[in-house]
Amino acid sequence: MVKSAARFTLFLGLAVLNGPGLPVEAEAAVPVLPVQIVARYPHDPSAFTEGLLYRDGFLYESTGLSGRSVIRKVALQSGKTLSQTTVPDGHFGEGIVDWGNTLISITWRSGNGYVWNFPSLTLKDHFTYTGEGWGLTHDSHTLIMSDGTSCLKRLDPVTLHVIGRLCVTADGIAVNRLNELEYIHGEIWANIWMTPEIARIDPETGQVKSWVDLTVLEEQVNLDDPDAVPNGIAYDRTTDRVFITGKYWPYLYQIRFPG
16 A cells, blocks of 8 residues: 555645645645656666666666665666666765766765766766755756755756755745755756655746656555655656656656646
8 A cells, every 4th residue: 555644745735845744724836746657667676766867878876775875877678787886885875967977976974975987887086065965966057966955955066066055945835855856847856755746846946836746656666665755757858758766666657747
């Protein structure tokens, strides 16, 4: 059964993801968009997915858990790992993002990030940051990083220093637990940890424009593990495809919105 009790989303009343126990009142101002499944692909069910991206015909995936974290290149159709590298020093791997001929990865609580040659995934450099590391994506100018709070950090893609912040709200209330990120059609998409929702965020104002409801995917996956939540968004810019998966999910889905 899908663990609906673990969900923090309110589709009615305040469209806020701050925690359970919020009041249910009137219809939410922020629209909720259901999804349709276009295609389903195999996904490693042992993968504790933390970061996902699509580039040049392949998926690149970062997995978590201390001592088990890897970054790997994956064939979409088969789900097979084609190559992989281990996150150094047993750190808990989190988000990844590509930038030019590099791939950048972060870790959860160690404050350590890594720059990898792309697509070889050989280690090139190391950097540090303050706070936790959760998700990564980029627009045309900056890297965008989540740390589990309601505010996203903008990083200079060369120095990897924080150069700005974007705080995310829905109906004027902070949206916490921003997790895995993807930049799609001029919006920041963010998995909201421990829920089946993705927030589509205006990158200028930080306002949530709509929620993407992944309940139909959770129902297909049908896992009892409380950690098996949606986490992983990848966008194929060449063919305009959106891919979604989750921690320990046996499938990766291509989705679209009905209508």
